[in-house]
Amino acid sequence: MKRVFVSQIKKMKEESILVKGWIYKIKSFGKIAFVLLRDKTGVIQLVLDDEGMIDSVKLEASVEVKGIISKNERAPGGVEIQVKELKIIGKTYYDLLPFSINQREIEASLETQLDHRYISLRRPDKRAVFKVQEEIVEAFRKYLRKHDFSEIHTPKIIASGTEGGSEVFTVNYFDRRAFLAQSPQFYKQMMVGAGFEAVFEIGHAYRAELHNTWRHLNEYVSLDVEMGFIEDENDLMDLEEEFMKFLFQYLSETCKKYLEILKVKLPTIEHIPRVTLSDAQKILLEKYNKKSPVGNIDAEGEILFSRYIKDKYDSDFVFLTKYPVSKRPMYTMPDDENKGITRSFDLIYKGLEITTGGQRIHDYDMLKENMIKFGVKPNDFGFYLESFKYGMPPHGGFAIGLERLTMKLLDLENIREASLLPRDMSRIMP
Amino acid sequence: MKRVFVSQIKKMKEESILVKGWIYKIKSFGKIAFVLLRDKTGVIQLVLDDEGMIDSVKLEASVEVKGIISKNERAPGGVEIQVKELKIIGKTYYDLLPFSINQREIEASLETQLDHRYISLRRPDKRAVFKVQEEIVEAFRKYLRKHDFSEIHTPKIIASGTEGGSEVFTVNYFDRRAFLAQSPQFYKQMMVGAGFEAVFEIGHAYRAELHNTWRHLNEYVSLDVEMGFIEDENDLMDLEEEFMKFLFQYLSETCKKYLEILKVKLPTIEHIPRVTLSDAQKILLEKYNKKSPVGNIDAEGEILFSRYIKDKYDSDFVFLTKYPVSKRPMYTMPDDENKGITRSFDLIYKGLEITTGGQRIHDYDMLKENMIKFGVKPNDFGFYLESFKYGMPPHGGFAIGLERLTMKLLDLENIREASLLPRDMSRIMP
Numbered sequence: 001m002k003r004v005f006v007s008q009i010k011k012m013k014e015e016s017i018l019v020k021g022w023i024y025k026i027k028s029f030g031k032i033a034f035v036l037l038r039d040k041t042g043v044i045q046l047v048l049d050d051e052g053m054i055d056s057v058k059l060e061a062s063v064e065v066k067g068i069i070s071k072n073e074r075a076p077g078g079v080e081i082q083v084k085e086l087k088i089i090g091k092t093y094y095d096l097l098p099f100s101i102n103q104r105e106i107e108a109s110l111e112t113q114l115d116h117r118y119i120s121l122r123r124p125d126k127r128a129v130f131k132v133q134e135e136i137v138e139a140f141r142k143y144l145r146k147h148d149f150s151e152i153h154t155p156k157i158i159a160s161g162t163e164g165g166s167e168v169f170t171v172n173y174f175d176r177r178a179f180l181a182q183s184p185q186f187y188k189q190m191m192v193g194a195g196f197e198a199v200f201e202i203g204h205a206y207r208a209e210l211h212n213t214w215r216h217l218n219e220y221v222s223l224d225v226e227m228g229f230i231e232d233e234n235d236l237m238d239l240e241e242e243f244m245k246f247l248f249q250y251l252s253e254t255c256k257k258y259l260e261i262l263k264v265k266l267p268t269i270e271h272i273p274r275v276t277l278s279d280a281q282k283i284l285l286e287k288y289n290k291k292s293p294v295g296n297i298d299a300e301g302e303i304l305f306s307r308y309i310k311d312k313y314d315s316d317f318v319f320l321t322k323y324p325v326s327k328r329p330m331y332t333m334p335d336d337e338n339k340g341i342t343r344s345f346d347l348i349y350k351g352l353e354i355t356t357g358g359q360r361i362h363d364y365d366m367l368k369e370n371m372i373k374f375g376v377k378p379n380d381f382g383f384y385l386e387s388f389k390y391g392m393p394p395h396g397g398f399a400i401g402l403e404r405l406t407m408k409l410l411d412l413e414n415i416r417e418a419s420l421l422p423r424d425m426s427r428i429m430p
Numbered sequence: 431m432k433r434v435f436v437s438q439i440k441k442m443k444e445e446s447i448l449v450k451g452w453i454y455k456i457k458s459f460g461k462i463a464f465v466l467l468r469d470k471t472g473v474i475q476l477v478l479d480d481e482g483m484i485d486s487v488k489l490e491a492s493v494e495v496k497g498i499i500s501k502n503e504r505a506p507g508g509v510e511i512q513v514k515e516l517k518i519i520g521k522t523y524y525d526l527l528p529f530s531i532n533q534r535e536i537e538a539s540l541e542t543q544l545d546h547r548y549i550s551l552r553r554p555d556k557r558a559v560f561k562v563q564e565e566i567v568e569a570f571r572k573y574l575r576k577h578d579f580s581e582i583h584t585p586k587i588i589a590s591g592t593e594g595g596s597e598v599f600t601v602n603y604f605d606r607r608a609f610l611a612q613s614p615q616f617y618k619q620m621m622v623g624a625g626f627e628a629v630f631e632i633g634h635a636y637r638a639e640l641h642n643t644w645r646h647l648n649e650y651v652s653l654d655v656e657m658g659f660i661e662d663e664n665d666l667m668d669l670e671e672e673f674m675k676f677l678f679q680y681l682s683e684t685c686k687k688y689l690e691i692l693k694v695k696l697p698t699i700e701h702i703p704r705v706t707l708s709d710a711q712k713i714l715l716e717k718y719n720k721k722s723p724v725g726n727i728d729a730e731g732e733i734l735f736s737r738y739i740k741d742k743y744d745s746d747f748v749f750l751t752k753y754p755v756s757k758r759p760m761y762t763m764p765d766d767e768n769k770g771i772t773r774s775f776d777l778i779y780k781g782l783e784i785t786t787g788g789q790r791i792h793d794y795d796m797l798k799e800n801m802i803k804f805g806v807k808p809n810d811f812g813f814y815l816e817s818f819k820y821g822m823p824p825h826g827g828f829a830i831g832l833e834r835l836t837m838k839l840l841d842l843e844n845i846r847e848a849s850l851l852p853r854d855m856s857r858i859m860p
Contacts, residue, residue, distance in 0.1 A: 383860035430813035
């Protein structure tokens, strides 16, 4: 007999079936029990009328059940299964669950839930987050492949830090000191130059940042894009804007069920405003009397400015553009027209930066000079710099933090809720 | 004027166009030059009749070219462009290329080519390897998503080794000792148990193996699958076999152009034979007088046995099944019917192991006992073992080494040719 999934049962006749899953809830009245069975597609009521069988079921045991579909208006969903055979195929070995998962909410701290991820994820609403996340990734890939970008996989063990700074994890690589890549920055540029022209990568990025906040992870999934033969950074913002429109459309089609579970309504995106950083700083000062640090906007400023944009343009998104040279990496293209300014941007989504991007320097001499200006030794970037000797075209790109995008899209409070198994300063388990 | 890609030109009229790309070859006759321009889609001949323009072009510079399409039977592909304007947009800074890339073959060792990956990949045939690899990944994802597997992303920084042994890289994680995951084994099992039921992951795996051979990489891309509610390991082999059939069909449809460039003909897969390890050892001894190590077949044996299978069944693939307990990890399900034997398998493709898989132990007590039998401390696997207390269903999975599959499919001689930027014992650059 072939297994039937819970989501298929509603459309079936009153026939014999085999279902498999976990025991989600037990309401026992001695000689009869109503038991909820959960599989990856949903939850259904089982009716058990055998005392031995009733005694055998334990919460969260996994079971194989044969029975007959029966319509019952009082059952959740209007259907239940009259059980004929029940076999425990995955036993339980606990006295008490770490926390109850079949109530309205989990009554445990986020930390406790993360400690027992294999329990908390059994709730359909916790798992729904990752089903949406999966479709975000799928949309990203689909959109870029449709536009002839190549998907690449580049090494995470590298010989020198990519983004500079000390915030890098060290690896013992056959008794040599190596690092975990902070981003695929150098490699995605290199692959553009190597003839792929337009590439993307979905992979882990590592930041040894000494931040333990609601919006930081030390290992995260980065959605990276790099594109050659561009005119300037506007091509990149155009690309990201079009992707965002596509994404929201795609999710509204593919994630209906999960968005309902999570009670999330997706807006449609019309246009993402683009505001220069200095204009944004001025607006913050004039409207909110909010002072900003030199060449940047702090976390509070991002939230305020997002609110301003939402009121004025009804947009959850805003591009902040033209950051100063001092706030961007040494490979960022300077803006000809504005001294000290770069062709760069951030994308802010509901008050949180989810993307950093920009045009890169493609000329060997200019890049070398810029390294020296930034106080780094060109020799420390041997192969990277070397790759610019051979006709590197104008190019640029951006990266989206997958967990940040997921968090904001689903209105989660902590980025850890958007990571299956988060890594932060104090957590490397499970 | 919108950029036109080389692959589109053949279908166009004799009209004005803008193309971009790199200078691939220059044949100059003083007042006239025939120049090949290469973009990501192909190569086309430019006709230059301006001496200043001719002097300005250098091999591998990137350029923007405006001109008029002109049919010419003597031009490669029957079409060329009469150039009106040529702009160098990416300058060159070299005296000599590290090696020539516009001849029949690259006259440089693999090591030299890898040192200058940003040059060697500019050849269409080198890049074609990764376009096929991209489609392998796409087929894997497509096939599994169609069968309701969830794509997951699990941490690569972990607190304890997964596959046992000392072949693990250590990371300094905020002054704690952590490791790079040898596989997502524990996590993919955990996610099956956490309610996803069937999962896959496309991610890096790290092996600090002291092997520097044609078939080993220390960082590679692993195509991992794990599936709950199975009967036994045959369900897994069925799944992999069906995937392989799908893969070859999919590649024959999507990679025609690249397979032609690489001169590779894809066979169709009818059925993959399944032979127990002990039968395979017997056949090797009887047919080839080849002795095998206890409970295994060595690399030479794999090649000989593949040849035997090819002759007998016309199959490039063979599943070797039922490995002994001593040769499999502690989480492998023992075979009830054969003492000392496990429900495990390898998939051998043209003489090379590309997959290891099997059913896993899902019962907490049994797993704990097995750990003790294997001489490992259950406490060292705290959260992993703990996750088996809550009704873990019967399950199993497998992993395919992406670079190994690519290498065999494309008849490459060295696995490094199937990695954009390989990592081995001596290489962490570029």
